Amino acid sequence: MKRIFRFFLKLIFWCFVVSIASVVLYKFVPVPATPLMVIRYFENEETNRTLWKHDWVPMEAISKKLQLAVICSEDQNFLNHNGFDIKAIGKAFERNQKGKQSRGASSISQQTAKNVFLWPQRTWVRKGFEVYFTFLIEIIWSKERILEVYLNSIEMGDGIYGAEAAANYWFKKSAAKLTTYEAAAIASILPSPLRYRAHPASTYIQGRKNWIVKQMGYFGRLEFKTDNESK
Template sequence: MLRKISRFLLKLFLWFIGLSILSVIIFRWVPVPVTPLMLSRYIEYWNEDNVGLSHDWVPIEEISENLQKAVIASEDDTFLTHNGFNFKAMQKAYEHNSKGKKIKGGSTISQQTAKNVFLWQGRSYVRKALEAYFTVLIEIFWSKERIMEVYLNSIEMGKGVYGAQAACQHWYHKNAKALTKREAAGIAAILPNPRKYNPVRSSSYIERRKGRIVRLMRYVKLEY
């Protein structure tokens, strides 16, 4: 009986490894149509008539370099050089959170992409372990440019709004290719909580973040 269970678990593990690698390879070229977060939010907003699911995939060539630079400056300034993890940022986040302060994350753009595309939301150890696993996979099989492309097409950028094109239409009534530096910084500034903050009618906190992001963008060189 124990041997049968062991064989079953081994087969299950091998199937998971195989399917996870296959899915990562497929999404190396195929647009991600929907993510677990989009589905969970859609169910959450089910009774809200004015909230749907706005998502319009576009290739990275149609996303302004200003937005690419803005999210790197705001979310992950070592994105182009790390291998998926920023251990220094993770250590700082751990020290911050261990003091009982408001929870602060240390996730890279690669980690956020792995979580958004392949996993559910949450802070369990199982989810974090799987996030690390998928982060390693996308760093192996995808280029940095592809990671950025998937990230900018999948991330939540407003209530019921996902991806750069949908966000730019929602907030600025223009295409993602046409974003100015200030507009791009506005979207990047709200990413910590895009359901709470507004890049257009901004609070003083978001305005300060915009200014800081614009200043940091000048140091970002997009060398994929």
Template sequence: MLKRLFRFVVKTSIWFVLLSVLWVLLYRFIDVPFTPLMGIRSFQAQDSYEIRHTWTDLEDISEEIKLAVICAEDQNFIQHNGFDLKAIEKAYKDNKSGKNLKGGSTISQQTAKNVFLWPKRSWIRKGMETYFTFLIENLWSKERILEVYLNSIEMGEGVFGVESAAQYWFQKNAKQLNRHESAALAVILPNPRKYNPAVRTPYLERRKQWVLKQMNNFGELSLAEK
């Protein structure tokens, strides 16, 4: 009995690894058409739910929004291998001291969660997130990770990706986003269904000014460093 159970676990694990690697490799080359979160939001909606999602290649996205999300979410994105231990340690200390809850997740981790997993926190999901982060960091380039991230991130009620966000919030395409609009979009990412980037509240304005300062200090963005 134990021998058969062991064989079943081994076979299941092998199939899981093979299929997950193939899944990640597939998204290395083709656009991500749909994410689990889109399905969850549609299922949770009581009324008809419109999903706004238009894929846009990285070269057709403003350099300003690329820099803004990196400065707001993961300033060590280019250097790390998917996990920023200093950010995780800082988030742990902040959460323990009673400050606002922060996840410490990198752009790579967020991409793994957004594209392959579900949003609800659990140890199982965190373990799967770690596994898929390892895969995309080793099977995708940094450019591809950022491209998928910018096309899958939730940026409003039913709004997914920077192209749809630019059209929905600013009536322009992602290539035309300027520095201030990009910073305004970046600051809503922790809670995109609560905040409106087109409305200037004291909190969002403080966050926006902080992101703009980080963008000025960061300098020119080059994804070819790794």
């Protein structure tokens, strides 16, 4: 029993070491692939489709309009919370209790943690790991780095991952040159990128796009705090 206990202690210890080391590494190094990319690759391979477009670009090469659009679409309190939007979680819980459909309340930080480090299935075990990795990236990364990784890793179409690939696929241009409405169009499909198209937009996506553009106007200029300001 002592040997088994020691084995599990060592296992837990090394799990902490590896997870923390990976988060520290990705603070400086581009994320080459995510678990979802690999899963989708093998799913597509079964249907003779091996589409996988993912071009990592630095934050400076991603339009400020797209940065703001995804914040307004997915997590308007992103710059202020510590990884979890408690008010949004509470509202989602109330809606679920009433039997009303809700998109959930995962913050951009939570989505980044899930996309980069975890598998996509919804289970309590995965949710627990998501909380852990969200906590780590909020401590180790800056808000700007979290958004940079998010914009370079998230699924933005069928086999399309990241802002650069999405801009090229949907609008035949680089992510740096997206207009306000093009950025809003890409952000509008994020709830279900395999179901919706950014261009040409359906009536539903056009409505979401217009709503996101209005929210961008209300939000104002996007500015990240420096390390000294956030301390």
